Amino acid sequence: MEEIKLSARNLNLFFGNKQILKNLSIDFPKNQVTSLIGPSGCGKSTLLRSFNRMHDLSPDARIEGKLKMDEMDLYNKANSVTEIRKRIGMVFQKPNPLPKSIFENLSYALHIHNFPKAEIPGLIENALKESFLWDEVKEELKKPAVKLSGGQQQRLCIARTVVLRPEVILMDEPCSALDPISTRKIEDLILKLKKDYTIIIVTHNMQQAQRISDKVAFMYLGELIEFDSCENIFSNPKQELTKEYIGGHFG
Numbered sequence: 001m002e003e004i005k006l007s008a009r010n011l012n013l014f015f016g017n018k019q020i021l022k023n024l025s026i027d028f029p030k031n032q033v034t035s036l037i038g039p040s041g042c043g044k045s046t047l048l049r050s051f052n053r054m055h056d057l058s059p060d061a062r063i064e065g066k067l068k069m070d071e072m073d074l075y076n077k078a079n080s081v082t083e084i085r086k087r088i089g090m091v092f093q094k095p096n097p098l099p100k101s102i103f104e105n106l107s108y109a110l111h112i113h114n115f116p117k118a119e120i121p122g123l124i125e126n127a128l129k130e131s132f133l134w135d136e137v138k139e140e141l142k143k144p145a146v147k148l149s150g151g152q153q154q155r156l157c158i159a160r161t162v163v164l165r166p167e168v169i170l171m172d173e174p175c176s177a178l179d180p181i182s183t184r185k186i187e188d189l190i191l192k193l194k195k196d197y198t199i200i201i202v203t204h205n206m207q208q209a210q211r212i213s214d215k216v217a218f219m220y221l222g223e224l225i226e227f228d229s230c231e232n233i234f235s236n237p238k239q240e241l242t243k244e245y246i247g248g249h250f251g
């Protein structure tokens with residue numbers, strides 16, 4: 001039996017009076033990679049961002065339903081958003097390093113979360129190793145992060161997430177700004193990281209979804225149309241809409 005790490009039950013999400021997610025229920029298995037696919041505007045990013053309370057920043061967002069990590073109700077007011085974002089990290093479409101050194105990009109979050117000072121260099125080294133970046137930057141940790149290549153910057157952003165030892169990593173089209181070689185490095189990294197983390201990724205790249213996913217969720221107009229193993233979604237989809245989308249007929 002798969003252990004469920006993250007779940008949504010009867011999730012309805014509105015921006016103003018526009019309903020973006022419609023009665024959506026889904027269970028994300030632990031230590032697996034789940035891809036969210038579907039045409040532009042179907043609500044993939046909105047779903048992803050709802051898990052680490054990113055919509056708290058949008059005053060016109062309204063959420064109904066239950067979102068849980070293990071048994072924790074993610075929208076229970078008693079749970080701190082800072083703690084939730086530490087446990088559910090996020091990597092964005094465009095690499096967004098802080099305008100600081102490579103080292104400081106990682107130490108910053110560790111300071112905020114009160115990690116003991118003496119442990120910080122070791123934690124940073126481990127996170128950079130875990131993110132396949134250490135060998136490329138170990139001699140120049142003081143260099144400004146913005147001077148790294150786009151692919152290196154994205155691996156640094158992944159390192160910045162894993163340095164806090166989250167349980168879940170949300171990734172919103174993390175390779176869309178990268179060339180094919182950097183993309184493959186990130187994909188290899190995702191496949192390695194799933195041993196320790198539960199990963200949910202939004203992608204428009206069907207080849208990528210097939211290369212990295214255990215499970216795939218196909219969404220359309222705010223609804224979850226089909227959720228199954230990667231193999232079934234791509235070789236034996238049950239819903240006509242999924243077949244059409246996979247076949248490149250729309251989106």
Ligand SMILES: Nc1ncnc2c1ncn2[C@@H]1O[C@H](COP(=O)(O)OP(=O)(O)OP(=O)(O)O)[C@@H](O)[C@H]1O
Binds near residue numbers: 015039041044
């Ligand atoms: N903060 C917001 N306020 C109002 N509307 C929003 C907000 N964020 C997203 N939307 C709307 O919600 C809908 C779903 O957007 P979302 O970004 O989740 O789609 P998506 O499937 O991830 O699309 P894409 O693949 O193009 O990134 C869109 O109509 C978008 O305009």
